[in-house]
Amino acid sequence: MVDKKxxxxxxxxxxxxxLKKTFSNKERLLEFIQTVELLKTKTNTKEIIDSFITTYIDFVKQDYQNQYKEVNLKLVDFLEKKDDGxxxxxxxxxxxxxxMKSESIHLMVTSPPYYNAREYSQWKNLNExxxxxxLIIREAYRVLDNHRVFVFNVGDIFDNDNITTTSTWGKRRIPLGAYFTKIFEEEGFTFVDDFIWDKGEVQSERHKNGNKPYPFYQYPMNCYEHILIFHKHRVDETRYPCPVCGCLKVNGNAHSEIGVKSWECKNLECFERSKANRGKRxxxxxxxxxxxxxxxxVIEEDFIKKWRRDIIKINPVIKINSKGENILGHTAPFPTDIPEFAIKMFxxxxxxxxxxxxxxFTSVITAKKLNRIGIGIELNKKMFGKSSMKNLINSLQVGLFDKNDIKISEIDLL
Structure with a gap:
């Protein structure tokens, strides 16, 4: 009796x-084969296929990441430690x-500093x-993993662009959402969607019309923001294994989306063939x-239904208590609804x-609560450091006995 191979x-x-084409370096090819040969001890075919594909994708990604030579090794070590969330x-x-390593982040979600809207976000003019x-979006594109998502919350503002005039009459609604969409697409991202965040009653005193009930003095209050969805699809011509049989005997097919290369299995012994004897695409x-x-x-049905509308009602974060104190420390926190949406969906x-x-650190807090690794970068340590860290610890500390279980790591690169 012949043993089954x-x-x-x-x-x-x-x-x-x-494999010889993908791993042209002989030592790298040998390393890969030796790694996947460890699967000989497994008997479950699907488990073998899935493990082979995962290992192959990991090796390909490592080779791609190694092309970037500017990594901060101290930072990479910090990010790759598995003992904290x-x-x-x-x-x-x-x-x-x-x-950071290229394509090392699975999801990005943020709200940037708005142009000249806060004391910590001042620029000479809109162009600067x-x-x-x-520059930040360009670097984000490199760091975000391929075929992943960037959720970007930004609001249009009423201000002067300070390019041609600095007068009060030069103030206008500056469509930051439109400007950012253009920049994202020019830097390689694909614009996918725009949820309108309905903020309800506006608390801001900016661009009220005063006591001048005359033509040309009337401007609407800004009661909405954009939640922009961008996909990253870096064109990748690397051959990938068929998810059904695990083999690399595949032919290139059309691009199913912008930047998404598709393949068709040509292994005639594949476990899945169409009636016309076509392979898996x-x-x-x-x-x-x-x-x-x-x-x-599975995402909860009610949560999906909430975000099937293109206008989403979310109450702004209340940061000032009855004593007039900022209980969150930061002057522009955004609601947990936005990172929760991004993290669950993408x-x-x-x-x-x-x-x-x-x-x-709203995104970081939400990521931790949803069993992800939350990473937050913040420049204004002197201004917000103590209050933001206090908010972080208080938000994650469910009870007194959970304090020692909160694993928060910090690194100072200022």
Whole structure:
């Protein structure tokens, strides 16, 4: 009786010509084969296929990441430690992200400093502000993993662009949402959606019309903000294994989305063939998403229904108590609804969620509560450090006996 050949050997045999192209370095190829050959002890075919694909994707990503030579090793060590779920980085977000590995973050969610809206967010003019934001968005594109999402909350403001005039009459509604959408797309992202955050009654005193009930003096109050959704689809010509049989014997197909390369399995012995004898069609994105359609990842129906509307009513965060004190410390916190939406809709447990403008660390807190690794970058340590950290600890500390279980790590790169 002939022993049945381990299925991993079949995968390697059928994939070997393509593995040599993917891993042109012989030592790297040998390292990969030796790693997946450990699957010989497994007997479950699906488990073997899934493990082979995961290992292959990891190796390909490592090779891509190694092309970027500007990483901050101290920062990378800090981020890759597995003993905590909350990581606070004090520093300039552009400098910090420049020290991070490429495609090492699974989701980004943030609300940037608005142009000249706060004492800590002052620019000479609108062009300088947008130029600075462009550099940050460009670096965010490199750091965000491929086929992942950036959720970006921003509000249009009423101010002077300080480019051609600085007079009061030069004030106008500055459509930051539109400007940012243009910048994101120019830097490689794909604009997907725009939820309008209905903030209800406006508390701001800005651009009220005074006591002049005349034409040309009337302006609407700003009672909404944008929740912009951007996808990153870096064009990747790397051949990926068929999710059904695990083999790399696949042919390139059309782009199913902008920047999403698709493939068709050409292994005639694949476990899934169409009536016309066509192979499985897939992409790296579909491997990531369709491979995790399991009960443990199901999003609550009520939560999905809430976000099926394009206008979402969310009450602004109340930060001032009856004594006139700012109980959150930060002057512009945003509600947990936004990071909760982003994290539930566009990430999986134990993945890394980054907020480049940490502020009061709302995104980090929400990520931790949803079993993700929350990473927050904040520049204004002197202004908000103590109050933001206090808010972070209070928000995560469910009870007295949970205090020792809160694992918060900090690194100061200022």
């Amino acid at each position: 381990p299925y991993i050997e079949t995968i390697i045999e059928k994939s070997y010509p393509y 909350v990581k606070i980085i004090w520093g300039d977000c552009l400098d910090v992200m420049r020290g 502000y947008l130029d600075d934001m462009r 897939f992409s790296l994105k579909s491997i990531i998403t369709q491979g995790r359609q399991e009960e443990k990842y 990430s999986y447990p134990n993945e890394c969620v980054l907020d480049p403008f940490g502020g009061s």
